[in-house]
Amino acid sequence: MSYQKKILRVNLSSKQITTEDLPMDLAKQYIGGRGLASKILYDEIDPTIDALSPKNKLIFSTGPLTGTNAPTGGRYMVITKGPLTGTIASSNSGGFFGAKFKNTGYDLIIFEGKADAPCYLYLDDEKSELRDASHVWGKDVYETTDILLKEAPDRAKVACIGQAGERLSLMAAIMNDKGRAAGRTGVGAVMGSKNLKAVVVSGKKKVLIEDKEAFTTAVKQRIKMLKENGVTGQGLPALGTKVLDKIINDSGLYPTFNFQEAVFENTDEVSGEALVEKQYLIKNVACFACPIACGRLVELPTGLKGEGPEYETGWAFGANCGVKDLNAITQANFLCNQYGLDTISVGATIAAAMELYQKGYIKKEELDKGPELKFGNSEAIVYYTKKIALREGIGDKLALGSYRFAESYGHPEFSMTVKKQEIPAYDPRGVQGHGLGYATNNRGGCHVRSYLISPEIVGMPEKLDPQELNGKPEWVKIFQDLTGVIDSAGLCLFTSFALGAGDYKDLINADTGFNYTEEELMKVGERIWNLERMFNLKAGFTAVDDTLPDRLLNDPVPSGPNKGHVHRLPELLPTYYKLRGWDEKGVPLDDKIKELGI
Amino acid sequence: MSYQKKILRVNLSSKQITTEDLPMDLAKQYIGGRGLASKILYDEIDPTIDALSPKNKLIFSTGPLTGTNAPTGGRYMVITKGPLTGTIASSNSGGFFGAKFKNTGYDLIIFEGKADAPCYLYLDDEKSELRDASHVWGKDVYETTDILLKEAPDRAKVACIGQAGERLSLMAAIMNDKGRAAGRTGVGAVMGSKNLKAVVVSGKKKVLIEDKEAFTTAVKQRIKMLKENGVTGQGLPALGTKVLDKIINDSGLYPTFNFQEAVFENTDEVSGEALVEKQYLIKNVACFACPIACGRLVELPTGLKGEGPEYETGWAFGANCGVKDLNAITQANFLCNQYGLDTISVGATIAAAMELYQKGYIKKEELDKGPELKFGNSEAIVYYTKKIALREGIGDKLALGSYRFAESYGHPEFSMTVKKQEIPAYDPRGVQGHGLGYATNNRGGCHVRSYLISPEIVGMPEKLDPQELNGKPEWVKIFQDLTGVIDSAGLCLFTSFALGAGDYKDLINADTGFNYTEEELMKVGERIWNLERMFNLKAGFTAVDDTLPDRLLNDPVPSGPNKGHVHRLPELLPTYYKLRGWDEKGVPLDDKIKELGI
Ligand code: SF4
């Protein structure tokens, strides 16, 4: 069947590497990927520990569909306690690393402890070694990847951190295949805190399928559905995720000037269309086994090349910072890839700093004669991204994210975060369901756990009124649970524009032989959600943390289609808790825990 | 003595290469470099020809001090009929090419005709060859230089054109040592029109000095003077030419928004000081034998590296385009180096286009969905520089310079040019003498033939009132004549902040044995100036062309220290003509011609 049924456990302190059998009962309960690794983390660490201490563990995890030819079946996840949020963290990344990782013959790697000197893990289907990494410590993601590839067999793949992870930036990402990121919640800093520079994987161990024939049929059908869908068959292939710029701006949801406004007048200059029209786009790129190919290989007039920008990235450095220079936005994106940083958090942190500066809280002297932190300053986004990456000057403090930064000036209200993580490119005041998703997300401000933009704006699977409250908690719950299934199976969330629970079920069953019903599968998703919730509760989070920035709850949108609206979280949250089987403090009731068998 | 006494004549049509003796009588009359080559051009071509026809000639010329250890003794000049202006053209460039060129055993190379296919000249002290250049045609300056260096002995030097020259942009430069430019009047297009991609020089032929002891003494003294001078010993070494940004802006001379204003509010963000403070500067770089080292090796946050920006370049893409993003300005500079373009003309042409666009003469559709041509748009300067280099879209027309571009819209008045060449970074309305220099310059709008900024603003050799008219024609004449001497001897103009005619005389005499008196030397300068003037008159220029853009003559400066002033050219020009021994139409009188022996 589709698991390799092996876990590699790497104790970085003692340098001991051991192999364990994958607990198949837990695999059935949590599928793999995000779910199974979260369960392991939950069982093995105390949620109150400091995320950057050796007591934290870092798990690289594939799902049963990773490495198969299921559409987008190349994903892996990184699970740990996140240093930016203090919550459980799980970051999903594409590219080619995940599939190759599975070919090593392991489903998961658990890193424990802390190495006494920089090292990297080399893993293939015959051996696993902790190797010295002093020659790449201090080097960026591109250089590190190139150097380590030379020390490995052909077709090896690398996931690593850049300087940002080494220097414990709380926005540090883990980068694989150079341009793909396990980006959010600062997972790169955990890797840095362990002196683990990289994971290099190679190997040829095949991923076996339980029912090959049924699987092949299901794969063909799913690819057809993806091709026929307006978003996955047309929008994303044509313009990548940046197909969204105009849609979101026209809907009055495009946060501008650090969420002070919700419409950006220069969207035409920075949109996905502009990326094509300005001839920056060279070609689409796809992750392993992906028929969608939403990735963009981009070349700037100066010859700088790389992947990006995604919609979220373009927004974070663009509208949110008031910048309309697509060349500068893309440079900031490239720098994040190069140094290993989460683009959303970095862009949003610079935006918050711009508001603090323009309102007089940051003094000019603090900029050390760097470019002025003013909205619209194209130079500033490039400049301070590098400062953050290297933690130089004011970048040292910015590297802790917008919450800690704004708080250090006594004004955390300028940080547009949930649980200290920057919320992405959709103003919740214009999408009530999506906003509820932000507030209740187990890894803080993030859009990929319940992407209600799909029904509320795009109209998939059906069109909902974005200002309507009725039914939204139900939608949020379904999306959150289904996303857990997708993340745990090893697929890309973008498939969900075209596929529903039943479609995933067929793929997963043919692959694993687990014979889930649709209901059981959704129950797995619910189990994962509740497990993550319990981790966070143990870590000290309470219902008070299920909230949005004051600005979004109290200040009406000043103009555009959503003029006058605020986010109505207090009207939504109790229903959501109830629906989840949680008490009014957001704590899962015993019945629910028993029902889910956590 | 200090000449190699040989001319290489290369007929590109017939592929014949011949050697001639340097006419030493003419060498005495014109020194070398710009003077001697201008005399040869004047004698050999019909000034009315099309500059891009095979009938034009292209002369690479060194001076007697080129290749010696006289301070800045590494310069060469390119002399031809300039396609941008239609005037005689002579562009002086530094770096290391000039000195190495002299080591081939030749003082001058004269290119004639047109090759039937792309070729390059390889020249050393033993052989000269026209070689196939099809493998580098279409390649940029950096690639071309690297490839051709591999085909030559160690320590060879390359001067070449990029795509701009190949595609006959009238703003194309000839680039040597990658980052140094014989930049103005479109000399690169002449090279392109001849299918001549590059000149590669190598060789060890020493430059002999007439009176070694006197020379060594003179060199030592001159270096001391340069070190002790405030500009050449402190300002230029510390900040490069960008030492000027603040000085010129504070003096209200810093043309902003295509000369609509004369003060730029964001000068602090783009100044030479900012280049250091933002840590873009890696180190100073010097040309051959130069104790000043005004060059700047710069690295941007994205890792892009190169030479620049100079003051003029920073201004052209910066204040003149309303752009305050030093990262973008430097990128535009790098693109000019890479593709072989004159930064001043390109920046000023984009500025003119911005004014035309904002005033509604250029329609949005013409931009082909490129960035909007609005003042302040950092993306636009980078984007359209590349479009100009490759002559793509609206870049095809922009590549002809601002005059032809603005004229094609029926509004040449938005082109800030003299004789169709863009005037540099000093508003003439605030420096009457300097403006007279612009108007009477033999190669059109250019600041390096009579840099009256030195006395009028910096106060060297003495401080003049910039609004005073009295005495200015005299100063302009002296500066123009002395500059001819410096350009012809093979030195850098920047030495003139510290050195006077007598100082040059000692160097030149010890070097050549010509025993010029100071008066004779200035007479040489005057001879060169008049010869160039006669070339232009024969080419069809008249007194009508000795003018400034209407805006500078009629629209008072709207604000700043020079508020209310216009340039008072009509009050200056008759005196200047008279002083020059020219009639009221600006034609040299017979007496003057006889006196100078032209
Ligand atoms: S949809 Fe995009 S991110 Fe997802 S697997 Fe395909 S290429 Fe990768």
Ligand code: SF4
């Ligand atoms: S002063 Fe500057 S341009 Fe002149 S020779 Fe020296 S380094 Fe070169």
